[in-house]
């Protein structure tokens with residue numbers, strides 16, 4: 001009996017080990033492929049992101065490089081009538097985001113759409129709000145696309161990083177320790 005129990009425990013540990021290795025490989029591949037790694041926004045700043053975005057019932061909100069989808073999932077709880085689209089091209093965060101979206105739909109009926117795509121290829125012409133947590137050079141690479149595709153008045157909130165050639169309409173200090181990532185929000189109007 002003890003042998004069987006030990007065998008079962010060993011098999012379970014092996015499966016857990018293999019799953020962790022597979023997830024680690026998926027995470028590493030995503031980080032190598034993209035210039036921006038998967039680092040999720042801190043839960044401590046989600047409330048500030050919500051306030052800065054100022055979402056309405058008819059808003060269409062994108063998170064470009066949505067990671068595990070936590071920002072959109074959080075927003076959809078407080079503004080259930082708006083539409084939420086996360087664009088992500090890395091396998092590990094997509095898995096997490098789709099699972100979160102599935103649970104969210106089960107619990108609240110709100111669907112957060114997660115698109116597996118390079119955000120440079122996503123049409124953004126229906127966006128009213130955009131959230132980003134990327135890198136300064138990627139912000140600048142995306143800038144011409146935003147200029148071309150975004151409707152006038154589209155609001156963009158960037159955690160931590162600015163455009164080099166456009167001034168934000170406001171900067172919000174999140175009052176986080178200097179050792180933490182994501183200490184400011186930059187709010188832009190296109």
Ligand SMILES: C[S@@+](CC[C@H](N)C(=O)[O-])C[C@H]1O[C@@H](n2cnc3c(N)ncnc32)[C@H](O)[C@@H]1O
Pocket residue numbers: 030034035036037038039040041063064065066067068069070071087088089090093117118119120132133134
């Ligand atoms: C710093 S994380 C931010 C995650 C999420 N927005 C958040 O704040 O929690 C940046 C994400 O962008 C994704 N990413 C980077 N380049 C991308 C691209 N060209 N297309 C789609 N996603 C991309 C990465 O895989 C990563 O998950």
